[in-house]
Amino acid sequence: MYRTSGAPIELQLPPEDRESAPFTGWTRAHWEAVADHWLLGLRPHTSPGHAAVLPPASRLSVSGRRSDGLEGFARSFLAASARIAGARGADPENHAEWYAAGLAAAVEPGGPEAWAHAADTRRAPVEGPAQPIVEASAVAFGLALSREWLWDRLDEGVRQRLGAWLAHHASLQAWDNNWLLFTAITEAFCDSAGIPVARPHAEADVERVESWYLGDGWYNDGPLETQGRALDHYNSWVIHPYLWMWYRLRGDRAPADRRARYRERLAAFAGSYSRLFAPDGSPLFLGRSLAYRTAVLAGPWAAALEGVSPLAPGATRRLASGTMRYFTDRGAGSTGPLALGWTTGEYLPMVQGYSGPGSPYWAGIGMLGLSAPADHPLWTEPEQPQPSERNDTPATVALPDLGWLVATSRRHGVVRVVNHGTDHTRPGAAAPTGEGYGPVYARLGYTTHTSPGFGQAWSDGADGHLALVDAWERATTRGAIGGFAVRGEDVAASWHQPFIGGRALPGARVVTASVLHADAEVRCHLVDAPEGWTVREGGTLVATEAAEKPSLPAGGAAWAGDDRWRSVLAPLAGWSGARAETLPYGAVTPLGGGAEVPVLWAAGRPEGGRGVHVSVHALG
Structure with missing residues (x-):
């Protein structure tokens, strides 16, 4: 059993394997250990029914405690769903059971842990927090990853109530930037699960995001005329993984030319973005929401899972393991919950007002590679050099x-x-x-x-x-x-x-x-x-x-x-x-x-x- 009181437990990692991982020493077992440590370390900071997760922090977000509790659950579920999916039913820490209980408590009619419904951003002024739009998408993304081991096994009543909560958020109009993909993913999951959405608009929203494409695999985060040239890590921790999941959920219903266009853009992104990681794993320090840390890995993982990355599977894993190890070695999530900072501990001057105690767990989308099974080339091929350490790559x-x-x-x-x-x-x-x-x-x-x-x-x-x-x-x-x-x-x-x-x-x-x-x-x-x-x-x-x-x-x-x-x-x-x-x-x-x-x-x-x-x- 995981200790629920006293001092935080130190992260315990397996021995390094320098034969299959000559650059980092890390294997899939190291990733599983980190994922389990993050998730188990949050359990002492949850509500009795598991529907709210609120790790310690010196402040709440502008959305308030109730929204922040939902955020902690939804964002940690990103890591949990990848861990559950890749293990193909092996779940020694009972992550699926734990999150299933939280989902049930979250939609219990009149229950003390019932999740809030987001406000409609089309109405000015916006009355109530809009943040649950984001968290609904994280829940939908995670359910899509782990469908066979979680969604399909939920009680029918829970599925109906959770589906209604998701459908509400899918019908809302989000802000005109990467938020359009939040409602799009939620709608796509609802559609794949046979859940009706009152006002579907995801097709148009996704095409609007596609219209912000600039080149080299990168999208502007919103219209140039209102956002300026907004280029940052949101390309990797939201835009590309969400577009990847969108086309995956739509399958043959997505026009073939649009899917082919996106695959080309994802490949280009993996090539250009991979240049921004140093040999020691440190990513570029640029842009907002940097407390998300390892979420920078979601784009490269998505390209590899889609089979379009210009990097060999061993090079993708080397890049990802280097970055995960960079943060882990510096204390991020090693001895306690992830904090609102960069390495270990809080650093609030770099944090935006919308971020709360659970916000750093968007880092969990950076564990997307764990959703691939253990026999996938991402985990079986030996590590290869990443672009910043290859002699045949221009400086x-x-x-x-x-x-x-x-x-x-x-x-x-x-x-x-x-x-x-x-x-x-x-x-x-x-x-x-x-x-x-x-x-x-x-x-x-x-x-x-x-x-x-x-x-x-x-x-x-x-x-x-x-x-x-x-x-x-x-x-x-x-x-x-x-x-x-x-x-x-x-x-x-x-x-x-x-x-x-x-x-x-x-x-x-x-x-x-x-x-x-x-x-x-x-x-x-x-x-x-x-x-x-x-x-x-x-x-x-x-x-x-x-x-x-x-x-x-x-x-x-x-x-x-x-x-x-x-x-x-x-x-x-x-x-x-x-x-x-x-x-x-x-x-x-x-x-x-x-x-x-x-x-x-x-x-x-x-x-x-x-x-x-x-x-x-x-x-x-």
Whole structure:
């Protein structure tokens, strides 16, 4: 029996197997152990009937306790359903029985644990939480995965009541972004189970999502005119796995040309996205909802399960095991429930208001590969190198439809994205300022081993950004990307209008071109500035325990970091008489300790006009 009181139980893993898994040592048994540990570790934090799961956290989401309890159940069910499905009936921890009891309690008429019904987002103002739309889709996704061992074995009355609850959410109109797929999946499951839906609209919603396709396997998360260029991990933890499940549930009823089109896009995504994982398993730190952690693996798993991935099965498993091990080795979910953070423990500055105690368990969709049986090539083929460690893979690759350059440093084991294409900002608007939004979209560069600065670092606007600064040291923020271009595999450029206090700064404009060479990036800035504003550029912020460094001589390079990582920013042109310094911070990243940013200040306070500033950025 799993202990239900006292100190959390440590994760117990089987011995490594370096013959079948020469890169990570992990086999299917390791994945099963992690899944069981996550799921059993939640049982002490559940309601008596199992319908609500509320792990400890220092805050609830904006949707409230009742919705958060449903969220904890539904999201942990993503991992449970994959574990149940792949085991093909072998269930020593009784996960199927445990979740079946929760489903029954959730739809008991007048029961104390009955799940809430989501509000209709078509009515303004929205009265009540809309969040159950998301959680209904997770329940539907999990039931589709584990149908034979769970849904088919539920009591008929429970199936009818649960079906009615799902059908209600399938009939609702969701927000005009990835949420359209939540109702679509719920409707598709209902249809596959013979459950009528009052207002079916999934076909149109899926085609609308398909219309947001940009290229290189990636979708924008909503219309460009309202969401800006919203490119982030939602492509892997919602858009691709949900589209994959949608076409799977529709089967022959989905038009053949649409299914073929999606398979091509899924294959392209697996190829481009797999470049964003470092050899040590760390994924790119970019975008919102990063507390979902291993959900980044859902897209690559889906491509492999569909049989369209350009990666060999052994390479997919190596990538996935590397990332799962990266988080597990750093304490995420190892000694207690997953927290609202990145590695171990909470880090609330990076968390959005919609996230609650159970939100991190969306990570469970990253266990999608466990739904494949033990004799699947994903589990029987030996591990093979992932793209970031293959010598025959170019160190630099362009994703022109995204406005990104992806660079892998084989010497330092870090993957960098030069970002000229994502901002999550409406055209003509300032970068998002809400909690957990601005830092993860508005920077010119993101990596697998650093985090942008939150809190005071974001307010100062130094890291990874060229700002105009006034006499009171107020710094401009990056406005929406006005346009971008990518040339070859190592050159990209974009322009934006700087904003100050939420308004565009008149007469100001910044055009930036990035050129990659070896482990360095040269940034060339063409700056139009009004009178009285000076130029300040910041390099990559790095977590460090080092003490504050003194300013360096005028014209010299600025650097930050310690023995783990060193961030360097050196002037090449247009910085005559510049001042180089290091800005120290406290815990402004989820990577722990303090942090530092190397900074260059242009000499004097210009009279306004146009100038060119060229610098080199390096991280190693």
